[in-house]
Amino acid sequence: MQRLLAFIEQNLYLLLFIVLQIICGFLLFGLNPYQQATFTHAASNLTAASNQLSSEVTGYIGLKDQNKLLQNQISTQFQNSPQNSFLYLKDTFTIRDTSRRPLFDAIPAQVVYNTVHKANNVFIINKGSDEGIQRNMGVISSEGVAGIVLRSNSQYSTVMSLLNTDMKVIPNINGSEYFTELVWDNAETSHLKIKGINKLEEIEEGDKVYTGKSSLLFPAGIPVGTISKLTALESSQYFETEMVTATNFRKLTYVYVIINRDAELIETLLPDDK
Amino acid sequence: MINRVLYWVLVLALQFFLLNHLDISAYLIPQVFIILLITLPLHISKIKQVLIAFAIGLLADFFVSTPGIHASACLWLILLRMFILGRQDLKQHEANKLPYYVNVVGLVPFIYTVTILVLFYHFYVFWLESIGAVNGVTFTLTSLFSSFFALTIISVVQFVSLRNSGE
Numbered sequence: 305m306q307r308l309l310a311f312i313e314q315n316l317y318l319l320l321f322i323v324l325q326i327i328c329g330f331l332l333f334g335l336n337p338y339q340q341a342t343f344t345h346a347a348s349n350l351t352a353a354s355n356q357l358s359s360e361v362t363g364y365i366g367l368k369d370q371n372k373l374l375q376n377q378i379s380t381q382f383q384n385s386p387q388n389s390f391l392y393l394k395d396t397f398t399i400r401d402t403s404r405r406p407l408f409d410a411i412p413a414q415v416v417y418n419t420v421h422k423a424n425n426v427f428i429i430n431k432g433s434d435e436g437i438q439r440n441m442g443v444i445s446s447e448g449v450a451g452i453v454l455r456s457n458s459q460y461s462t463v464m465s466l467l468n469t470d471m472k473v474i475p476n477i478n479g480s481e482y483f484t485e486l487v488w489d490n491a492e493t494s495h496l497k498i499k500g501i502n503k504l505e506e507i508e509e510g511d512k513v514y515t516g517k518s519s520l521l522f523p524a525g526i527p528v529g530t531i532s533k534l535t536a537l538e539s540s541q542y543f544e545t546e547m548v549t550a551t552n553f554r555k556l557t558y559v560y561v562i563i564n565r566d567a568e569l570i571e572t573l574l575p576d577d578k
Numbered sequence: 579m580i581n582r583v584l585y586w587v588l589v590l591a592l593q594f595f596l597l598n599h600l601d602i603s604a605y606l607i608p609q610v611f612i613i614l615l616i617t618l619p620l621h622i623s624k625i626k627q628v629l630i631a632f633a634i635g636l637l638a639d640f641f642v643s644t645p646g647i648h649a650s651a652c653l654w655l656i657l658l659r660m661f662i663l664g665r666q667d668l669k670q671h672e673a674n675k676l677p678y679y680v681n682v683v684g685l686v687p688f689i690y691t692v693t694i695l696v697l698f699y700h701f702y703v704f705w706l707e708s709i710g711a712v713n714g715v716t717f718t719l720t721s722l723f724s725s726f727f728a729l730t731i732i733s734v735v736q737f738v739s740l741r742n743s744g745e
Contacts, residue, residue: 320625325650327646331649336644
């Protein structure tokens with residue numbers, strides 16, 4: 305304590321210097337109009353910059369919650385989308401009493417494990433049978449089709465990725481369904497091959513590929529990818545077609561599991577060789 | 579003592595009534611009064627030095643309507659002076675209560691100290707004055723020309739005052 309007091313006493317002139325400099329600062333920036341304007345301008349810039357920084361930091365901290373909120377909003381919008389609903393009449397006598405009944409539910413989920421380099425890639429999501437998820441349900445990302453549920457436990461589900469040699473999706477190109485298959489040949493991530501498209505078909509590079517109506521797993525019109533390469537082989541009547549997936553599997557983080565509410569009802573009406 | 583007071587009054591009058599109104603060039607605004615701070619007696623306590631510097635700075639601000647600029651510059655100048663003099667061997671002069679004059683400390687240390695302090699003071703003052711409208715060339719030229727002009731006047735003032743004191 306004595307040392308501290310001695311130190312303060314020895315450097316009292318420095319304290320006095322600082323106090324007087326502060327007074328000078330007030331005089332300088334308070335009474336000189338030019339310096340005052342500059343100081344005000346610099347201070348407002350500093351305030352704006354610190355507000356921006358603060359906003360970015362708090363925004364970043366809240367990003368996870370915002371993602372969940374957005375996912376829930378998208379899920380609700382998806383359920384209420386006219387594309388994914390049946391329009392049916394409650395009262396056949398007046399059209400004003402019509403309502404839309406959702407056919408598909410979308411359950412938001414987060415990817416907790418993902419592979420892209422194997423021959424049969426899968427990813428695991430943090431939602432399971434407790435949420436109503438079962439085998440053979442479609443999974444989409446905000447960009448497009450992601451995969452099909454293979455199995456579930458109470459908390460998690462394993463999803464067969466589009467990048468899987470066992471994956472089969474029936475593509476719809478330019479409004480026409482092609483009863484062929486998208487094949488992942490393990491050559492390049494995000495690139496699939498479409499087999500069996502006749503050279504007579506009017507398709508070209510850049511055409512979008514969507515899900516069709518012949519699947520109960522996905523609603524029609526979900527993007528699958530874009531045709532990136534179309535080669536007409538001389539020795540064959542078919543195109544050699546390559547497609548880039550709409551979903552970026554390397555960055556797959558948030559997905560939606562599609563539950564077809566009427567799948568069982570519809571399946572009972574399908575012929576056995578569906 | 580009377581001589582010293584007279585010396586102070588004359589230097590301040592020279593600064594406030596003549597040099598501050600010198601319209602030779604926009605680049606020549608010499609601040610000669612700081613020689614009073616530079617040549618303060620060596621035995622004065624640091625707290626007193628700081629207070630004297632602040633008071634003289636405020637007085638200078640009063641005459642040119644620049645509140646805070648000269649006061650701040652004088653405070654820095656006195657702090658820098660303490661630092662420079664702390665590296666010179668002046669213990670004996672301090673004990674004899676002598677001022678920091680050329681005939682006391684010698685020509686070379688005196689020129690060294692005065693040049694650094696005068697340059698620092700002019701650069702600092704003109705920098706503060708030009709806040710918000712810094713023109714690098716004008717600022718540098720004004721600081722340099724004014725510093726060298728001030729150094730010349732300070733040399734003359736020192737020479738005259740020494741001659742009058744008969745040394």
